[in-house]
Amino acid sequence: MPDVSFVSDTHSTPAAETRQDAGLARADTRQARRGFLRKSAQTITGLAATGLAVRTAAAADPGTAPLPVPESMKKPGALTGSALYGHPSEFEKKVVRHLRPTDKQYFSSSTRSPLQELDGIITPNGLFYERHHNGIPTIDPAQHKLMVHGLVDTPLLFTMEQIRRFPSQSRIYFLECSGNPGYTVYGKTAAEANGLVSCAEWTGVPLKTILEEAGLQPDAKWVIAEGADGAGMTRSIPLEKCLDDAMLVYSQNGERLRPEQGYPLRVLLPGYEGNMSIKWVRRLQVADKPVHSREETSKYTDLQADGKAREFTYIMEAKSIITAPSGGQKMPGTGFCEITGIAWSGKGKITRVDVSVDDGKTWQQASLQEPVLSKALTRFRLPWNWDGKPAVILSRATDETGYVQPTLEALTAVRGVNGTYHNNAMTAWRIAETGEVTNARL
Numbered sequence: 001m002p003d004v005s006f007v008s009d010t011h012s013t014p015a016a017e018t019r020q021d022a023g024l025a026r027a028d029t030r031q032a033r034r035g036f037l038r039k040s041a042q043t044i045t046g047l048a049a050t051g052l053a054v055r056t057a058a059a060a061d062p063g064t065a066p067l068p069v070p071e072s073m074k075k076p077g078a079l080t081g082s083a084l085y086g087h088p089s090e091f092e093k094k095v096v097r098h099l100r101p102t103d104k105q106y107f108s109s110s111t112r113s114p115l116q117e118l119d120g121i122i123t124p125n126g127l128f129y130e131r132h133h134n135g136i137p138t139i140d141p142a143q144h145k146l147m148v149h150g151l152v153d154t155p156l157l158f159t160m161e162q163i164r165r166f167p168s169q170s171r172i173y174f175l176e177c178s179g180n181p182g183y184t185v186y187g188k189t190a191a192e193a194n195g196l197v198s199c200a201e202w203t204g205v206p207l208k209t210i211l212e213e214a215g216l217q218p219d220a221k222w223v224i225a226e227g228a229d230g231a232g233m234t235r236s237i238p239l240e241k242c243l244d245d246a247m248l249v250y251s252q253n254g255e256r257l258r259p260e261q262g263y264p265l266r267v268l269l270p271g272y273e274g275n276m277s278i279k280w281v282r283r284l285q286v287a288d289k290p291v292h293s294r295e296e297t298s299k300y301t302d303l304q305a306d307g308k309a310r311e312f313t314y315i316m317e318a319k320s321i322i323t324a325p326s327g328g329q330k331m332p333g334t335g336f337c338e339i340t341g342i343a344w345s346g347k348g349k350i351t352r353v354d355v356s357v358d359d360g361k362t363w364q365q366a367s368l369q370e371p372v373l374s375k376a377l378t379r380f381r382l383p384w385n386w387d388g389k390p391a392v393i394l395s396r397a398t399d400e401t402g403y404v405q406p407t408l409e410a411l412t413a414v415r416g417v418n419g420t421y422h423n424n425a426m427t428a429w430r431i432a433e434t435g436e437v438t439n440a441r442l
Helices: 014-049 190-194 207-214 408-415
Strands: 109-111 130-132 145-150 156-159 169-176 197-206 222-227 234-238 247-252 266-268 281-287 319-324 335-344 350-356 378-386 391-399 428-431 437-439
Touching (some): 207 247, 207 281, 319 391
Antiparallel strands (some): 109 130, 145 156, 319 335, 335 378, 391 428, 428 437
């Protein structure tokens, strides 16, 4: 039967006019859909010409061989529950924490997160960086105690069960070693260059809650935190930080802390250098002045060009690094490449990341991937078409205070080269015509 909605009739009724309008709308929709499909086909053809198209069964040319059936479809897989604690795929064996060739596996040493292998902003617990001063202690949580004493109204001694009875909170924060990466090390990979930083969701009790439970006396200005490791790691924490966003943490990324991350209890000071977040914490002494421990006098101070040392330089300033393409990787070929990396600041949120593909001569603003959180890693991305010529790429972070990540030359011009800590300078990667990516300073 013919579609009467397309018939013009000067004596048509309102109902007929409605049907005519509906028919025209359907025709317009069909035409628009055909136009869209034509444009899509042209786009796919264009992408295929540049090597960017992803072939699917629907887009494959007629007569091509069917998609082969993989061996995994021909037999049952592993039994459910065959691994009661999950493990990565056997094909991801290279994604492990990194030990630099110059590092020694002493009791006081570190391992680095494989930044170039990770996506998003959360670091898996098994890949979270480590830094220890006298090995990793084994502590039974049923025997562990936390003492709060000093300038408090009521000295207290908590078991882990009692700590977990307090109202908890979960927050996403980065943690970074102040020696990440030092002033004289130019890592061959992103892990070597800046792998002493990781990010997690932390669960625990606000430190403020515990201190208020004990009652602070008027002269209280500092909290001295001591760990239960063989080093008796001890740091002085300003009371203002303890009453702000500091936490007593017992879980990380949804599970109890790993032993190397302070099991069963650690301090977490968001945005502060990692050594301040005392692991295996056993004692909090409230005091009127810092204790000037070994770790805040002979260690973790910043030696200046004039021979003087800065003490108590807590905050990790704005920083970023491109993780792909980065050192040790190889470009897959000319054409489209997504430049991606991470940025962070101990002062708050990252508000902008700029990327240069010509060694800092010009800059382009990258996109920040949500969520953008305060004192957490932020993922950035920039689309780029590589023409096959040599290039030097680098990133520059800006945080919500307006602070801009410096070049190494600008940083050392102010601080000199005697220091070891708080190097937040840009990291540049060189891309050769072969596609090989190396540290631009090597």
